Amino acid sequence: MLGRLLRPTVVAHAHCDIPCGIYDPTPAKIAADTVAKMVEKIGALPKDGMDATTRGNFVRMISVKEEHAQICKKELEILWSDYFKPEHLEKYPKLHDTFWKAAKLCSKNKQNVDAAAAAELQAAVKEISDMFWATKK
Amino acid sequence: MRRGPWRVAVAGHSMEPALREGDWLFVLPPRRRPRIGEVVVLRDPRDEKHLLLKRVAAVRDEGVTVMGDRRDHSTDSRYFGDVPLTDVVGRAAFRYAPLGRAGRLRS
Numbered sequence: 001m002l003g004r005l006l007r008p009t010v011v012a013h014a015h016c017d018i019p020c021g022i023y024d025p026t027p028a029k030i031a032a033d034t035v036a037k038m039v040e041k042i043g044a045l046p047k048d049g050m051d052a053t054t055r056g057n058f059v060r061m062i063s064v065k066e067e068h069a070q071i072c073k074k075e076l077e078i079l080w081s082d083y084f085k086p087e088h089l090e091k092y093p094k095l096h097d098t099f100w101k102a103a104k105l106c107s108k109n110k111q112n113v114d115a116a117a118a119a120e121l122q123a124a125v126k127e128i129s130d131m132f133w134a135t136k137k
Numbered sequence: 138m139r140r141g142p143w144r145v146a147v148a149g150h151s152m153e154p155a156l157r158e159g160d161w162l163f164v165l166p167p168r169r170r171p172r173i174g175e176v177v178v179l180r181d182p183r184d185e186k187h188l189l190l191k192r193v194a195a196v197r198d199e200g201v202t203v204m205g206d207r208r209d210h211s212t213d214s215r216y217f218g219d220v221p222l223t224d225v226v227g228r229a230a231f232r233y234a235p236l237g238r239a240g241r242l243r244s
Contacts, residue, residue, distance in 0.1 A: 006144070006161070006233070006234070007144075007146075007161075008143075008144035008145045008146040008161050008162070009143070009144060010143065010144070010145045010146070010188060011145065011146045011147075011148050011188070012145040012146070012147060012148070012162075012164075012178050012188040012189060012190040012229075013148050013149050013181070013187060013188065013189050013190065014147055014148065014149040014150065014151040014152035014153075014156060014158075014189070014190040014191070014205060014211070015148065015149035015150075015151055015189070015211075015212060
């Protein structure tokens with residue numbers, strides 16, 4: 001041991017904070033838009049007498065919808081937990097509530113084929129996106 | 138600004154393998170302009186109370202471009218731009234611990 005006398009008094013950081021350096025609400029928006037688009041396309045499919053190809057497309061659309069609902073949730077959680085700071089909460093007291101509701105909407109959209117829920121999710125992501133860009137001004 | 142050499146501890150991994158987390162260094166005050174290849178201690182442009190350790194990649198009249206040695210694991214001038222010379226607070230000159238890797242730091 002070199003003893004206490006030699007211990008540095010200062011820490012200098014050779015850090016990477018790329019995971020916390022790049023934030024953007026765009027991936028969440030694309031995911032929410034994808035969910036809405038899939039709901040729309042699923043709604044446009046013939047109600048009965050689907051042939052094998054149509055059934056295949058239906059399954060694919062469901063799968064893409066669920067996947068993107070999950071992506072949306074993940075992207076929102078990154079913004080929520082890593083980007084937004086206590087000072088943002090002071091400015092946007094509804095911040096936690098907005099994120100919580102948006103995350104729940106992701107789950108709802110994963111489970112259901114519901115155009116209203118998809119539109120609500122898009123609106124919630126837009127609200128978060130607006131808050132995000134307002135903090136950048 | 139400090140006058141004599143001062144001691145800093147390395148945190149983080151962006152300067153590996155040259156500097157490792159936990160290394161103890163002597164840092165000299167900047168008596169002259171930094172040179173390309175030197176490791177400098179600078180104030181974080183995003184938080185002046187925070188100090189960074191990076192290598193000088195380019196020197197201009199108004200400031201220096203700094204880069205971590207591990208390009209895939211470093212936040213540096215690619216992210217926060219050039220750093221004014223007034224924010225360069227020292228040059229890392231010597232590692233004194235661990236003793237097995239003690240010695241002058243190379244450019």
